[in-house]
Amino acid sequence: EDQVTQSPEALRLQEGESSSLNCSYTVSGLRGLFWYRQDPGKGPEFLFTLYSAGEEKEKERLKATLTKKESFLHITAPKPEDSATYLCAAHGSGNTGKLIFGQGTTLQVKP
Amino acid sequence: GAGVSQSPSNKVTEKGKDVELRCDPISGHTALYWYRQSLGQGLEFLIYFQGNSAPDKSGLPSDRFSAERTGGSVSTLTIQRTQQEDSAVYLCASSLGLGGDGYTFGSGTRLTVV
Numbered sequence: 001e002d003q004v005t006q007s008p009e010a011l012r013l014q015e016g017e018s019s020s021l022n023c024s025y026t027v028s029g030l031r032g033l034f035w036y037r038q039d040p041g042k043g044p045e046f047l048f049t050l051y052s053a054g055e056e057k058e059k060e061r062l063k064a065t066l067t068k069k070e071s072f073l074h075i076t077a078p079k080p081e082d083s084a085t086y087l088c089a090a091h092g093s094g095n096t097g098k099l100i101f102g103q104g105t106t107l108q109v110k111p
Numbered sequence: 112g113a114g115v116s117q118s119p120s121n122k123v124t125e126k127g128k129d130v131e132l133r134c135d136p137i138s139g140h141t142a143l144y145w146y147r148q149s150l151g152q153g154l155e156f157l158i159y160f161q162g163n164s165a166p167d168k169s170g171l172p173s174d175r176f177s178a179e180r181t182g183g184s185v186s187t188l189t190i191q192r193t194q195q196e197d198s199a200v201y202l203c204a205s206s207l208g209l210g211g212d213g214y215t216f217g218s219g220t221r222l223t224v225v
Contacts, residue, residue, distance in 0.1 A: 004153075034214075043115070043202050043216030044154070087153070096167050097142050097206070099214070101154040 002027045004090050006102035013078055013109050021073040021086055021105045029093025033071050035064050036087040038104070044087055047073075078109045113137075115217035117203050123223045124193055132188040132220045136205030143186050144206075144214070145178060149199040157201075160186065193224045 003026045013019055025033065032051055036044035048057045050066035057064050061082065063074045073086055085106045089099035116135040124130050136143050145157040156170035160180045171177070175193075180186040190197055201220045206213035 041218065043204070043218050045216070046214060089154075096159060097161060098144065098156045098159050098167065098170070100156070103151070103153040
């Protein structure tokens with residue numbers, strides 16, 4: 001069964017303290033690995049898509065990487081406005097258009 | 112419209128009542144998805160519409176749940192005889208095609224069954 005697992009569930013950082021979020025996946029025929037950001041009371045907002053092992057993408061203080069078993073979201077020198085829940089999702093070959101989501105990592109960055 | 116619109120934003124209903132949740136996708140988006148997000152849980156796939164194809168209903172948790180999409184645009188998710196375990200945020204997303212990078216999510220409907 002296709003599965004996506006994120007860790008840790010929650011992460012508290014001081015402003016400027018870099019860290020990484022992990023997303024482990026078991027998906028048949030991965031067609032894409034996605035990262036979303038979700039703020040309280042809002043729907044998820046798209047961040048990145050990764051398609052093959054070794055691929056990396058960056059946006060401001062965020063960098064996403066992909067291996068054959070997991071993806072990492074690296075946060076460099078975070079700011080309080082980076083506080084949110086980060087969701088990882090996988091699109092497999094047998095899943096038509098649907099995504100399999102992990103449970104998310106809630107990040108809190110303190111000033 | 113500019114984004115995916117969902118209504119109502121909040122709904123409180125009594126156990127056993129039926130509820131309808133509405134989703135207005137982005138104009139021109141052929142794919143529409145419903146997901147459910149329970150407290151502390153990830154997004155759970157419910158149903159997917161793509162153009163004129165038969166919908167993928169594989170995620171609907173019971174026959175109390177149904178959804179339709181009229182004219183390839185607006186979608187309604189109906190929950191009959193609501194139960195307390197149906198309490199969750201129901202999220203709708205639309206996209207031009209398959210895959211997650213085209214997903215635009217609405218803000219969701221928070222359903223509370225009392």
